[in-house]
Amino acid sequence: MQYNKFLIGALIILLSSNLRVIAQNDSSKPNVIIFFTDDQGYQDVGVFGSPLIKTPNLDKMADEGIKFTDFYSASSVCSPSRAALLTGSYPPRVGVPKVLWPNLEGGLNNQELTIADMLKTKGYNTACIGKWHLGDEAQYLPTTQGFDSYYGIPFSNDMSVNPKSKVSEDILFREGMTIDSLREQKWRGRKVPLMKQDEVVEYPVDQTTLTKRYTENAVDFITENKDNPFFLYVAHSMPHIPLYASTEFKGKSARGLYGDVIEEIDWSMGKILETLEKLNLDENTLVIFTSDNGPWNLKDGQGGSALPLRGFKFETYEGGMRVPMIAKWKGKIKAGIVTEEVASTIDILPTLAYLTGAELSEKPIDGKNMWKLLSGKKMKSPHKKEGFYYYSNTTLQAVRKGDWKLRIVKDKVELYNLKTDISESKNVALSNPKIVKKLQKMMVEFDSDLKENHHQYN
Structure with a gap:
């Protein structure tokens, strides 16, 4: 009798332990991290053929996941590419066909269903960290587009501040700037604000520390939400020019300052992947790395490389829109896969809808569910019939x-x-x-x- 009680007790403990493991790894609500760089060329990752830039973390991620050789952004410039990613649609369909500028009307309409909006309906906590560039007026900021929190710069790092911006009471002014100079209409290129939620908290931001600070905020968000499903969108400000790297990375790459910037971004990815492993979240987290468009056509070493592709940013040749893409989800995406099938950033939203059971917008979108391709179960492009535009x-x-x-x-x-x-x-x-x-x-x-x-x- 005593033996039976012991056996029953042991079984209860074992079952409850297994249930906790199942709950922690419930793949119906996978965590999602999208890592989106700015103007990083097709070749500017070791596993994509860079001869001088070292990216051990991204290379390892490709070894443990899937590498896309024919993956496309839906635009060759910043704002449209971001609108496409977040809505699953070609930019003209959602009203963001061109680059947006500070202090000018326009942005991604907050009636659009973004990835963040969609995942909020399934109980996800959401954060946007980094470059936004989908409108800097209050009604267009990330906190109106499904994101619980925002930390980053509102547009490209070569732009200026919107003098109408909401300013924090604790704002840090740098480089001799004041509230009066912020409110002036004068264009001050490369002096961009750092925002938290909908307020400017630093002006101008110290760009040498941006990659590091974005990473620290991302790690904090993951840690704080380890027991909840979360969506984290990390949109690095670089390697958009002007280029900045922290003291730990500046002067270290054989590719010069551009290489320093990419190698720091690779470090950032490494810290995020390391955090997932430490918190035992890697078996329930889909991580995607890609770029918003191709590199600048610069001859001074500050632009990236799209080789062997033709063309650059601003163009519809392959070099302007075909971008590096790596995805990893331990236990769900087969390791070491390389696919030449066509896929795009517009396919991410419908894929996440499929994975989480979330409903798509009633309005037409252009992206297709690419889970079978992404997971390695069926190597077929979601755009095989309709084509990619x-x-x-x-x-x-x-x-x-x-x-x-x-x-x-x-x-x-x-x-x-x-x-x-x-x-x-x-x-x-x-x-x-x-x-x-x-x-x-x-x-x-x-x-x-x-x-x-x-x-x-x-």
Whole structure:
């Protein structure tokens, strides 16, 4: 009898322990971290072929997860690419087709369903850390777009302050700035504000410490939310120019200051992955790393590399929009996978909806659920049938379907087979008129449909 009591007690303890483990690793509510860099080129990661920049943490992440060779941002510039990521739509569909500037009207309408909005409906705690660049007026800030907290700069790090910004009572002024100089309409490039929630807390921000401070805030958020499902969006301000690195990293890379910046970003990813492991969250956390668009075309060493791709930021050649992408989720994403299938930032939102059971917007979006591809269960592009489209502002300039890419800019017709010509060096439009006609028809029909069904607001 005593033995039976002992056995029953042991079974209860074992079952309750297992239930706690199951609860902690409930994959129906995985934590999500999106790591979004600014103007980082396709080649600027070790595992993507950088000859001089060392990125051991990202390389290890690729070894333990999946690497996408044909992953696209939905724009070759900042604001549209961020709108696309957060809404799962091509930028013109959600009204953010071009770069936004401080103290000017416009932004991502807060009636849009963002990833943060969507995950809030499933009980997630949400944080945006880093560069926002989707409107700096009160109604456009992250705290109106589903994020519980915000810490970062509201636009690119070469811009100026909005003189109408809400200012904290404890604001730290630097470099001789005062409340009066902040309120002036004078443009002061590279003097950008640091915001917490909807208030400026430092002006101008010390950019040499930004990567480090973003990382510290990210680690704190993860730690504070270890027992709750969370969504963390870390949008680093760099390597957008001007470049800044902390004293610990400056002068250390063989690639100069640009390399210093990337290697500090790699350190940042390492600290976040290390935190997940320490808190036993790595088996229930999907981590995605990618960039908002391609690198600047600079000859002074401060721009990145998109090799072997053609083109740079601002362009719809591959170098402007094809970006590095690595994803990891221990136990859910197969290790060491490399896929050449086409996918995009617009596919992240519908994928997260699938994983969490969250409902999508009633309005049309462009992204597709790519979980089978992401997990390695089925190597097939979610855009195999419909194709992937390259917009510049509101103009549709190109489409990719399978290996073929058609680009039409100022009546110049270019056709490339990206399987055999990744550098877009040989225009084969004249020798493939049927393919040109088919892809051109796709472009016309898709663009017409998007313009008829762009999102409208109350």
